[in-house]
Amino acid sequence: MSRTLLAPRSWPLAVKVPLVVAALMAALGVLASWLVLANLADIQERNLRRLADVTLGTLAASLAAPVERRDIWETFDALDRLTATDSGMPAVAMVVLLPGGEVLAASDPRRFPTLRRLDEPLLRAALRAGDMLFDTSRARAVATYRLEEGGEQLGTLLAELDIGALLAERRRATVALVVSNSFLTLVMAGVGYALVRRMLGPLSRLAVAAERLERGEDPGELLEPPQGSREFRKLFGRFRAMARAVQERETILKRLAEEDRLAQLGRLASAMAHEVNNPLAGLLTVVDTLRRRGEDDGVRRHAVELLERGLLGIRNVVGAMLVAYKEDREAPGLTRRAIDDLRYLVQHEVARKRLELVWTNRLPPVLPVDGGAVRQALLNLLLNACGASPVGGKVVFEAVAEDGVCRFLIADQGPGLPADMAAILERSGPPTTPPGRGLGLWTAATLWQRIGGTIRVERVPGKGTRIRLAVPVRVRAEVV
Template sequence: MSLRSGIPLTVRVPLVVVLLMVVISIGVSQLVLWRLVETQERQLGDLANAYLDGLESSLVDPVLRRDSWEVFDILDRARAVYAAVRPIETTVADANGLVLASSEPRSAPIGSTLPPSTASRTMIVSERDGVAIADRSLMVEGRQIGRINTRIDISPMLAERAEVTWYLVISNAVLTIALTALGWFTVRRMVAPMNVLLRHVSAAADGSVEPIPETQIRSQSPEWSRLFQRYNRMANALSERELLLGRVAEEERLAGLGKLASSVAHEINNPLGGILNAVDTIRVHGDNPKVRAGAVELVDRGLRGMRDIVRSILNSYKEDRPARGLTHADFDDLLTLITPEVRRKQIALEWTIDIPEGMTVSALGIRQAALNLLLNACKATPRGSKLGFSAGIVGRALELEISDAGPGLATDVAEILTGDEVSAQGVATSGLGLWVTRRIVKDLGGSVVVGKSKHGGAKLRVIVPLVESVSREVADVA
């Protein structure tokens, strides 16, 4: 799973808003600060040039005369006149770089050497020291007679710049948080109908199809209302389809039971005729102990045979029984139930059972699934052909195998047993017996594998895992 697919939409959109706001804020802040710095430095340069221009016109004669006191007096008076410039220290030197006077004599005494300037009419801004250094050459008739060097306090300008920076940071942060919250609430409101639809679709995937209440539909926008109404129509159609399938399955179960009862009635009719003959024999020759004993033995065998047939039917179709494990007796009942059909079609039955007693798998579910498949195999097997059935343990699973000599299973019919979806054509071709069998096997956690049998027809392998305990049984059977 990718990171994008693992993050909800209600989180992704606010994150995108945050990233966009951060990028935009950085870009806008840099542009504002760049313009501010440019404006401040231009204003500072204008003030410094005005200050130096004023000094330059006043200092030409004193510098030519090398009158340090007059130079110092001019510097002292200029500090008060140009207080807005906030000069920290102004130094005047001759053409050789020797200091004539300074507003701070202790840092630049008369006669000391002034450091050379990098260029004429240049200003250097040092934000770390909070000062700007301006340098001006004194020129007379194209000849340099001296230099003016001044250090200006720019701490107010830097404080204003820092204040603007913090204002931008705070305002952008507040705006980002506000837009993020707005984006989260907006997206949450936008996807709320999607979450409603997702919950109902997920419930439908789990087998519980519930329509969306009308109160929720009326509170949505026209687009979502139309989508919800279409979903409700689909949900109602699915519910009706499941109900119809259940009814048809029940009808087919009863129909199958009727067909089976008809076959069993034919099977019971033979011993019943023998019993009636034995009764007539007892009536006529009842005084003969040997004849009477033989007739009673015949009646006993006939009644026991009919009892076994009736008990097998009851065990296979009786509902609401307590869950129990699978035993050999269950397979004996299956053999009893399919024997009439096998005899009717003269099928050679290969019957192999190799399982332990009391396996932890639902007896009722296995009996019903196996009986459905066996009856379908008998129906598909031609008269006089072979039919194979085996049951055994493979690993931690019960494996049943039914192989017939019929034409095999069509693709759409095979998909009923092996696929997740049921095609209408497959159900129409095979009936609901195979669909009910697939549902039983799926409820037991098993699967069905369709292949080719050695007899030339279809081979079905039913694989059902063993469990710790038998907890539930399948009640619907075709």
């Protein structure tokens, strides 16, 4: 669950689209807020410059005469009157400098002593720049005004201003923008989530219908087209047609598999008749011997032993056929004897091609695995291995249970399983079969997949094929 949350690609569209909308809204809000705050700061600075120019220009007219006479007290009196009046300019201190840079007079004589050079860094910087400077870290600004008379510079008027109110206004605007943008972003994300979920509702239904179809179930009412959207109605119509085609194909494949199973049963029945007929001839001979020489104890015992062995052989062949093909779906799990019985069902093919059958079965007596599905799949693959092996070749079968997994190996010395046939066995999705061939392999792959098993094919062209099968030991699955 945590890995899924950390992987955005796995998030549903109903989550990703609103998040994208929210991210775009947040980015747009940040950009808009920056533009608004930058414009606000520009307006504030321009207004403060205008106010300073007007106020300092008015003051400069009254300062020209005393500055020209270097009258300290009259200059101080003019500065003091401006500071005492409400001019609308938030002046903290005002200084009149002589052309040489010495202080002539100041509204705060202790801070700016008369006839001494100015040592305040901000005021000196403003003096050098000849323009208003701002220091937001100290909430201060400095305005400058040139004092002239008849084109001759008499000095410079400096005003230190308190811009705390302007910065507070900017902070209030920033908070208002952040709150409003966050609210709008959340609202748009919620609306986007609701709209996207509503828009993707039909697609969610299609996904559930596809899952049902994959499990072989009928999608039913999930394929009813939604109202309103023409595109979705068209999509549902095409999906419904595809679902019918898939169901028909599955039905045909199951029918073909059943027909192949019955055909295989017919071939095995013929082989069983051959296997039964051979010992019957010998048994009839034993019966004739008993009829003629039954009074001899030695002959009678030998004849009874021969009868018993012959009847047991017939019973093994018939019993193996019944175990492999009876329709008892409630039978217990896989047994070791049921696997060994497969030898009798392939014995005719082994004898016909004079094959060497190397048989190793190390399974426990009973395993909680779907025995019918395992036997049917292994029988199909064993017959396929016998058919692919050359005359006088060797077929190997191994069965073992270890670490909670039941493993099987079937190897032959044939020309090698074609790649398209191997793909039928190895694919993880629904098994498919090429037209006209591979039906036995398709049946084996289908049965094995439905009991949760895996198949791996090792092909060596010209040297044979090794098929490794594994199935977890668990509660047996239902096999169709």
